Amino acid sequence: MYVNDWTLDFGERGREAVRVLLARGHEAGVIPERIEPEFIDG
Structure with missing residues (x-):
């Protein structure tokens, strides 16, 4: 990376x-379900 x-x-x-x-x-239909990401601080 x-x-x-x-x-x-x-x-x-x-x-x-x-x-x-x-x-x-x-919204564009590329991702079937709405996703709310979780972020980890570290």
Whole structure:
């Protein structure tokens, strides 16, 4: 995997981007069920 600052810790902005991506995938019919991701800080 390519590692940069975003892959190490993408913060709240990155988490929101993942939520939007998943929601848009669901709305487009690519993801059959709505997904609410869980994030683990570490």
